[in-house]
Amino acid sequence: MDHLWFAYPLISASVLLIIDLVLWQWLHPRFLRRKLACRLALFVLFSMALLDGGLSPLYPVPADWPVSRHVLGTILTIAWWLFGARTLTVLAVVVMEPRIGGKGHLLQDVMGAIIFLVAVVAAAAYVLDLPVKGLLATSGAVAIILGLAVQSTLGDVFSGIVLNATKPYRVDDWIRVDDIEGKVIEIDWRSTHLLTSEGSMAVIPNSMAAKTRIVNFSRPDHFHSVTLSIELPTRLRPSLVLDSLDKAILGCRELLVTPKSSAVVVKTGLRSVEYEVTGYVKSRDRRSAVRNQLYDLIHRQLAATETRLDQSRPATRPSAVLNTVGALRMLSDEDRAQLELHMHLGAYGAKDVVLAEGIVPDALYIIESGVMSVSIQRPDGWLEIGRMGPGELFGETGFVDGTPTAGRFCAYTDCMIYRIDKADLEPWLQEHSELIGALAGLAKFRTKARASMLDVKPVITDPSGFMGWLRKNVTRFQVGRGPGVGPGPTDKMS
Known part of the structure; x- marks a missing residue:
């Protein structure tokens, strides 16, 4: 009984309230669980201090106490109810946060208001010994009047x-709401x-x-859909057009594998046929970029199909x-006509390796139709870094x-590829210095793009809940913490 705690329990309870307020303001909001633990401990000590001082939250303050002590005891007993309500509210927030998210405060606020209302009524009934029945009856009448006055607002709140x-x-x-x-x-x-x-x-x-139709x-x-409508003349056979559209879809790496993208015939007429292409992307912000890329890929695939069929x-x-x-393109018509004599067309099936990794190219390859996949060897297997379509070339490093090539060039679909041997092209490189400069710029751009992709660190999902909190704290205790391949729309990987 010689300790300060037992000698001055009401003063000790007042000090505990002040400590709780200081710690709550001092601790960072991200340490919510630590703050809750401190508040629970202080609430238990606060309750013990009141009991040691002869006070009970369920009974009024003794009437024979001196005025100053009676006032302090009344304040502390009422504070016990508010302290408990606040502690219970914070506990509800910690329990509900993993389910409703840290930004959905509406339900938390409603629960907190109900808890504090119950605490105020209980303090008035037990501590102040007020006639709660009359108070509740009066409050009910007032609530009805206010409810009728703010009916629309209450409708919004409950909704x-x-x-x-x-x-x-x-x-x-x-x-989309309405x-x-x-x-x-x-x-x-x-x-x-x-x-x-x-x-x-x-x-x-x-x-x-709450009353209208909501589309999420x-x-x-x-994932978000990307839809294109394309109208083409009837002279193009629909099966060939759909094949070109499917290749254009495969050439776009940003489209998700699941759900699967599709191309269908929507409407046909005497002069034109309407096609619809539907794909899905992970981010809604990428829809416009992917839509533009799809239009370019479709144009190139259709142009390649028309060229191949024009006999x-x-x-x-x-x-x-x-x-x-x-x-x-800087070559003159005469130079291009002579270069065509050295172009040899080859057909490759899907998954055929056109140019292996680590090989010094002895020819320049130009894609006429189809989709090429470029991959590099990693310890955990092959990693695709890009795809190429009609009008793109590779083998420039030779x-x-x-x-040698840093990646493997493999046919993703059936491809038609022109090959120009190095022995036939070297005279052209000596006469056209701008051509070797263009090839050097293309090789430099692809090397930089490949390096930037390899520098990307994998994103580790941070788990939520108790295990995520435990992992964060253990780590803190121990520590103390698809790019393209070319510069332009026709010389880059899609």
């Missing part, structure tokens, strides 16, 4: 509670805030969102391929600096 409980969308999801489309920025008591594609903010009342573009698995002027077929290669 917000329903939306938080059912979770048809979350923060950062792309949704005819308004945007990214969910915030969900508060009354409304949902959307950031539209025009950069403006749309505020939708929760009651409206971020579910399931956060009226067979001599123009190699010339049409040369016209699609950016590095060879002409620039005589270095």
